[in-house]
Amino acid sequence: MSLHKTPVVADLSKQTLVTLRTLSESQDANPGNLKNYEKLGGYAQLKRIVTEKVKATDIITEVKTSNLRGRGGAGFPTGLKWSFMPRYFDGTKYLVCNSDEGEPGTFKDRDIIRYNPHQLIEGMAIAAYTLGARVGYNYIHGEIWQDYEIFEEALDEARKAGYLGENLFGTNFCFDLYAVHGYGAYICGEETALIESIEGKKGQPRFKPPFPASYGVFGKPTNVNNTESYASIPWILQHGGQAFQDLGVPNSGGTKLFSVSGHVEKPGNYEVKMGMPFVDLLEMAGGIWHGRTLKAVIPGGPSTAVMPASAILGATMDYEGLSKAGSSLGAGSMIVMDDTTCMVTALKRLSYFFYEESCGQCTPCREGTGWVYRVLKRIVDGEGKMEDLDLLTDISNNISGRTICALGEAAATPVLSFIKHFRPEFEYYIQHGKSMVTGK
């Protein structure tokens, strides 16, 4: 992996490295190369289950015990998802990895791909063995070409070392894995849009059911998981499902990679135990920059509700902790805003994103996201009316729940939560034609 020269910036001392465990090896040049990964026990689990012919049901039980929940944002139990794949099927079954992270504030899968690609490959190969998938695709976000190339090189290494391909370890288990490159469409993070994209089509989500487990890539049974989910699997099989569960808290097993961006001193990825108090995570990220005060946090990417400082300061970073505090964990994409942030301008930018990225298939989303953006733009341009706030709420409520995929809810959530928690700022902007915070 000659390409890989990116220095690691994050402080590792307080992190619990599972999906990024190669970072503990060497931080200077190629932490993710095959030798480093093998030194940590890499590919030993794949070899064990394949050569000892461990039963698929036993592996699924272990994953269920681990309480690993889908790391792409939905939090669906991975073991349960695996049990939906048909055991017997006359033809090729597929395995897909969703590395198409494009929701603002989300950049965790990129670090797995560039710092620990072999753990992802091993996790996918284990899943392929368990689910009987013959072919796999890792769909990688379009803008990270250099990381895509790193992954292609890692695939080459794995093929040459006999971890991918035909008759692995002298058995009849075969698994081919390929990298696929996206080209700039947030919607392809939705699993059925991603499948359409793999097939060479516009990324427009499919109706569900049928779910990918029965009708996925090329119409064949397909299992789709997030990068971080697959990369957790080798650790789970090495240490046991219970050990993974024990790293976290009830209902949220294991570690989580949090992408911290915005107004902190040290933005970056932090892999920590589920259930870590928010304040500890903020401290790891160096606290609020320039000695300023925390105003608000979007804890899991813009599709999760924004939280004012008062709501998040006492929260813990896990599924239940954030849900109790009024938001959700999402993909763990924490966008931090200090007291100089104008929430009206911030929401206007987010609403533009959803307008730009709506695939255009469902009328409420296609028309509604543009409408929301235009109303917010006129408020920021000083031409807002007080009834616009009710209008924004009304449009958002009429997008939510009326679309094929979750982009509708994702677009509505920021509008509803920003207005709910920061209504006086919106009213001020409408009355004075300028921001309450910046005065401009």
Added chain:
Amino acid sequence: MLSQVSLDKIEYELSKYPKENRQAAVMSALRIAQAEQGWLSKETIAYVAEYLGIPAIAALEVATFYNMYDLQPVGKYKITICTNISCMLRGSDEIVDHLQKKLKVGFNEVTEDGQFSLKEGECMGCCGGAPLMHVNNTHMHEFLTPAKVDEILGELK
């Protein structure tokens, strides 16, 4: 219309999919064609479709749907800058101002000498390094400051 090197790259992409699913390679094929020709004309898109044996409209749909394809000529160096929230919070507006003044172009415009064009991008999934931009869809530059932008532009000339 495309060089043998590009056609070989397209063949490599085709090898990832079942033989009967040649359309699956259309996104890569368009990317490869764009890298060789600088942008995608209707003729190039039709050529790619014909090479894959799919209807021209199927390739055009893909080219118009994904925003990293360029359907108009761009500069030798296409600079795409993210202005989404994580970048905005860390000063992407200042970087946009600097780039526009320095290059004397707005978004979706090409400099007079044809060297640079500027595009506003959506989230690139690298927000830990905000503010950031990428060049020609391949090279990511993070932790930008006006001085760092000058340095990068200097190297590109």
